[in-house]
Amino acid sequence: MTKKSDKVRRGSPSIKSIHICSRLPASTSRSDFHRRSLLIYDRRLTEGRPKLRAWIQLFPLRYGVDAGEQLKDLARYPLHIQKILSKWNRGGLDRNSHLVALGGGSVGDFVAFTASILMRGVALTLIPTTWLAALDSSHGGKTALNVGGMKNQLGTFYPASKVIIAKELLIRSATKLQFDHSQDALGELFKISLIDGDLFEHIARGPSLRSSDELLWLTLKRAIEAKYRIVDQDPFELRGVRQILNLGHTFGHVIEAHYGWQHGRSVGAGLVFALKWSLHRKILKNPDFNRIETMMRQHEFWIEPPQRPIPQGKALKLITVDKKKIGSRRLRFVFLKKPGAAFIKEIPFDEMIREGVRQRWIR
């Protein structure tokens, strides 16, 4: 699969390409790509994986980091940049050299942001190691840092020159951790399938007893293509088209920030919130709602509010810092008419609060 979008700005004029493969490409440390790159990788990935460790060591220039949201903290960023720049300059790299990210979403956000500002932009290769990164965050130019606990307040639009998705990095032994990771990606998979329609039918009509790993691997290519169909219409979010991709996210972010749940589960809960609100407003019809609920329940992904609702004041504060807000009282919310037909509507903050109370997410 090759995706190209000429309008997209990037640090080097290379063709943007996405490779889906079983294994990481075999390589030698003498390859031009290795000599002209600085690899930034999640240190924990190498634990118990000597082959991956050897692959990483093929890069003469590398920088190991601890993945997670704290990696994206602006307060710690100056120290990281100093180390990265020092390796970059000592290694004789220049504006045509590559920053390569090996890791999940936080590593991708951090490395992509760095690539976008280093010498006003250097080439970027992303190698995602989580389903969420492979399916969603590696596509569309996301880059992000956090400021004082507020997520993704800083960022740019900076599509990678190359994304390499290797199955061997994504499907591992069924540990608890791994289960959580693939669950985490289901939120984005169901979101994009509700936006795309065709993908929804594909999943809803497929066999129901697939593992989430299986489901994700079999739908990966379609889900990525569906995302690019939207992103390519509006690479820099100038026309609002991309805001469709926030389906489930506006309230999902409130849930994520308050309960500290993982992103995918929060988005799942946000999707259920958006579906119930769409039904209540008679935008979404009962039969469609039921088909979607059935599909999501089959994958144990129909997430209801927990026992302790979010206090109103806290919910309002969390909404206020959302990037999608318009001024200080309104935001753009994505409703669903039917699978394949989502739309954006401006609503006042307090309407969302009232709906949160009705659904027992807010007290």
Next chain:
Amino acid sequence: MTKKSDKVRRGSPSIKSIHICSRLPASTSRSDFHRRSLLIYDRRLTEGRPKLRAWIQLFPLRYGVDAGEQLKDLARYPLHIQKILSKWNRGGLDRNSHLVALGGGSVGDFVAFTASILMRGVALTLIPTTWLAALDSSHGGKTALNVGGMKNQLGTFYPASKVIIAKELLIRSATKLQFDHSQDALGELFKISLIDGDLFEHIARGPSLRSSDELLWLTLKRAIEAKYRIVDQDPFELRGVRQILNLGHTFGHVIEAHYGWQHGRSVGAGLVFALKWSLHRKILKNPDFNRIETMMRQHEFWIEPPQRPIPQGKALKLITVDKKKIGSRRLRFVFLKKPGAAFIKEIPFDEMIREGVRQRWIR
């Protein structure tokens, strides 16, 4: 004068425009522009200028900074961003609101960088208060931060939505400081005139006894237009066209870093270096060289090496961190064939060092 470049990415889809006027536009704090903006300004500008102070206070949201290179230091950046974000959010601003910069080059670099990464890009208005910023750095999307004393290692391409150039901010009483500031801009003025040719003839044939303030005000519009003719061919420096604008800068940066001279004077010295090298290589002919020297001497801007040359090792180290280097041994140098005909040539570091020794800049 209105300049437009549709290909250029910006945070808001507003039209890019440049206004040259005598006075700052009269305004009231109730204007939409003021209510939807955060002004970041050079605190020292208000000293002894009550009118400007009152103008600044029309902005309900404002943040005063100390101008200078230390403002651009990445180590201090997290603190600035926290304060800016806090004002931004408390003031109910969103992605369509404006960051407005009132100050010289360092304030412009800092604010433009911030606008380019705040919420993935917000609208940007620049109001330059130095000749150098009015003539050069406010045009073409420059944004920059410094890392550990190394200038402009981080940055993006982010053209302002609007540039307002007010004569009253630029021409002040003839203090020593002001003299230095207009001198500082002559380097860039002569550079762009050597690249453009027509502008060179305009200056060379004009009356010779004009003050630098007068010269700058009379050539400002032409000089800005000449710069955009190059920038618009290659907004993101993907094709190398813009590197022509580095005429005088490659060696100028070495001089600036070693001697701590002001940017404009360093560029002036770098121009003389490039002219002498072009002559020595028989690229530039003697009559053209002499005309250029005469013009620059008339404005007391023909800068020769000082008594203490730069040690070779230091010079080499300073070249190594230059963004225009190619790998670890070569860089792109801009030579001049005649006024209006500059061109780029790849040269090894040590050739530039040898020429530096010949010209007695390096020992």
